[in-house]
Amino acid sequence: MANLFKIAIRNLARYRRRTILTSSLIAIGVIFVLLFVGVSGSFKNMMIGQMTDSMLGHIQVHRKGYMASIDNLPLTMNMKPQAVKKLEKVFQDIPDVESYSPRIKFGGMLSTFTETTNIRLNGVYPEKEMKTLPLLASRISNGGKEIRKGEIIIPELLSRGMKINVGDIVVVIATNKDGSVNGKQLKVSGIIESVTGPGGRDGYVHIEDAMEILRMEEMEISEIAVRLRDFGKLHSVYNTLNTLLSGELNKQGKPAFEVHTWESLSPFYNIARSIDFMTIFIKAMLTAIVLISVMNVMIMAVYERIREIGTIAAIGTMPGKILSMFVTEGVLLGIIGAIAGNIIGTGLVYLLKVVKITFNFGRQSGLVLSPYVTLYDIVMISLIVTIVAVIGSLQPAFKASRMEPIKALRHV
Amino acid sequence: MALVKAEKIVKVYKIGEVLINSINGVSFEIEEASFVSFVGPSGSGKTTLLNLIGCLDSPTEGNLFVAGEDVNELDRRQRALFRGKNIGFIFQDFNLIPVLTVYENVEYPLIMVKNVSTKEREERTMKLLDAVGMLEQKDKYPDQISGGQKQRVAVARALVTNPKLVLADEPTANLDHKTAYTVIELMKRMKAEFNTTFIFSTHDPKIVEAAEVIYTLEDGEIVDRHVKGVNSNGKSL
Numbered sequence A: 001m002a003n004l005f006k007i008a009i010r011n012l013a014r015y016r017r018r019t020i021l022t023s024s025l026i027a028i029g030v031i032f033v034l035l036f037v038g039v040s041g042s043f044k045n046m047m048i049g050q051m052t053d054s055m056l057g058h059i060q061v062h063r064k065g066y067m068a069s070i071d072n073l074p075l076t077m078n079m080k081p082q083a084v085k086k087l088e089k090v091f092q093d094i095p096d097v098e099s100y101s102p103r104i105k106f107g108g109m110l111s112t113f114t115e116t117t118n119i120r121l122n123g124v125y126p127e128k129e130m131k132t133l134p135l136l137a138s139r140i141s142n143g144g145k146e147i148r149k150g151e152i153i154i155p156e157l158l159s160r161g162m163k164i165n166v167g168d169i170v171v172v173i174a175t176n177k178d179g180s181v182n183g184k185q186l187k188v189s190g191i192i193e194s195v196t197g198p199g200g201r202d203g204y205v206h207i208e209d210a211m212e213i214l215r216m217e218e219m220e221i222s223e224i225a226v227r228l229r230d231f232g233k234l235h236s237v238y239n240t241l242n243t244l245l246s247g248e249l250n251k252q253g254k255p256a257f258e259v260h261t262w263e264s265l266s267p268f269y270n271i272a273r274s275i276d277f278m279t280i281f282i283k284a285m286l287t288a289i290v291l292i293s294v295m296n297v298m299i300m301a302v303y304e305r306i307r308e309i310g311t312i313a314a315i316g317t318m319p320g321k322i323l324s325m326f327v328t329e330g331v332l333l334g335i336i337g338a339i340a341g342n343i344i345g346t347g348l349v350y351l352l353k354v355v356k357i358t359f360n361f362g363r364q365s366g367l368v369l370s371p372y373v374t375l376y377d378i379v380m381i382s383l384i385v386t387i388v389a390v391i392g393s394l395q396p397a398f399k400a401s402r403m404e405p406i407k408a409l410r411h412v
Numbered sequence B: 001m002a003l004v005k006a007e008k009i010v011k012v013y014k015i016g017e018v019l020i021n022s023i024n025g026v027s028f029e030i031e032e033a034s035f036v037s038f039v040g041p042s043g044s045g046k047t048t049l050l051n052l053i054g055c056l057d058s059p060t061e062g063n064l065f066v067a068g069e070d071v072n073e074l075d076r077r078q079r080a081l082f083r084g085k086n087i088g089f090i091f092q093d094f095n096l097i098p099v100l101t102v103y104e105n106v107e108y109p110l111i112m113v114k115n116v117s118t119k120e121r122e123e124r125t126m127k128l129l130d131a132v133g134m135l136e137q138k139d140k141y142p143d144q145i146s147g148g149q150k151q152r153v154a155v156a157r158a159l160v161t162n163p164k165l166v167l168a169d170e171p172t173a174n175l176d177h178k179t180a181y182t183v184i185e186l187m188k189r190m191k192a193e194f195n196t197t198f199i200f201s202t203h204d205p206k207i208v209e210a211a212e213v214i215y216t217l218e219d220g221e222i223v224d225r226h227v228k229g230v231n232s233n234g235k236s237l
Ligand SMILES: Nc1ncnc2c1ncn2[C@@H]1O[C@H](COP(=O)(O)OP(=O)(O)OP(=O)(O)O)[C@@H](O)[C@H]1O
Pocket: B013, B014, B015, B020, B021, B022, B040, B041, B042, B043, B044, B045, B046, B047, B048, B049, B203
């Protein structure tokens, strides 16, 4: 084995320029993949982070059927206190759940005494909501970042359109689920930046104010947003929740709740998916580069060394040994490229991180891109290169191993 | 039993529709530890015959036994194994592996063909390098030594596995006369030292003189068998 490596390395050194060119090509491929994976991964994570941490939470639970008519924010589809209790018990029993925040979502009118417009509001427990959405506070600009009773946080678009400023008094009027109308005066304590997606243009009030406006006798919750300790466990927690809640049936014997991850709540999931798809695509490009360049070099190597192959075959080297000699050479070529590419690529990604590239996403500006390369990426890419290099050298190596020694020896 | 026994072997090459009879039914026997030469004009079939004896090719007709083995019975793999075990090769163009040093070239068959322990490998390699007088050049690469030196290394490589038979197709064709003679002398000395049978081909009449048994080939047939010290067509040694 050591001798196969020795011979392979010396042969690679014999055609030094070609070896350098080919492994550089492979290295460049690896660098591109690392840069793409690093940058797109960080962009994706930031995007998902913005979605989940400032608006959606990781998972949401509703009464079965709520999502189908979420556009109307139907108060009749809210969850009764017993149902909410059950859910809270379930959340508390799952250690991966970091926090959760019950919300009363409703639509109403916002009046400044001179002008009136539609508004969608979330009634929340401020601490729970802030804990579940750690980035929410950063969206609430030029205002007190809290949501106190008697106060309202209104969406930026309304604030601009109706020239409402922090400190102004407004009236919120809403129809409750029985059809009667009620209103309440609230003080504007903050303006909230919009984000794209459902709920991205909603205002906030304290949950008790929401109850009062809606004349609820008992608290009826529209949705509960859940935050996990480890975002990586999204699907496992989702599955656990689904199993635990599947036993909860409504009067019709159907499941009482529906559970959604952020993926089915935000249109940005498709963008995240297409980033993943592009990553696959760019890895396929790397595969093609490695395959073609290794194969090309090994075909040449076999052709140049026909007489050598004839010699070693004549003196009794078994076909399998000849095959492994050439495969070893091809794989080494790939490995050299992969090592160089991984080192340079990781360095470049680190450099991008150090120079702090900023970009804007939605209404968020000045987000700092923090690209990163994981060990997993490096291992995966190295594995791809190695395996593809084996495949690329197999055909020429096989051809070499099948050569008839006399024909090969006569070759000029 | 003779080391090599050929019975009416025929080798026909087919190029398109044309059949070429390279070997036309030759029979001969070669004893162990002999020093045999095939001579004859170009195209007479020397290379073809050596390839047959060396199990690199198989006869179209006839029986051929090498080291007691009916080589017609062997498949591709078995022939490779057989060659590795029983036959050493010396080539006209030396055919050393350019990326390996002199030492590594001689060592090569012990690693890649046979599986010999490190210690024994080193001993055998050094012994052979010493025997062919290339010990001092052992760390040089083939392109750093002369043609005659290359062929010495090739002789060492052919002998390192202790084969019963060494085949050399025109081993001196690419060497000047003086060097050619020393290489043949070396082979002869090796034959005596290791009791190995050497079969070589040449069309150089002066080199032929060194052989003990000389077969003359013409148009694929043996036209003369000359044994040193015995008259032409002599029956016994
Ligand atoms: N692979 C082959 N295909 C077709 N014909 C061949 C092949 N090998 C040899 N021959 C023919 O067989 C005959 C004998 O060739 P061979 O090479 O054995 O002669 P030789 O005595 O070694 O000649 P030289 O002294 O030139 O090396 C020649 O006519 C040659 O053209």
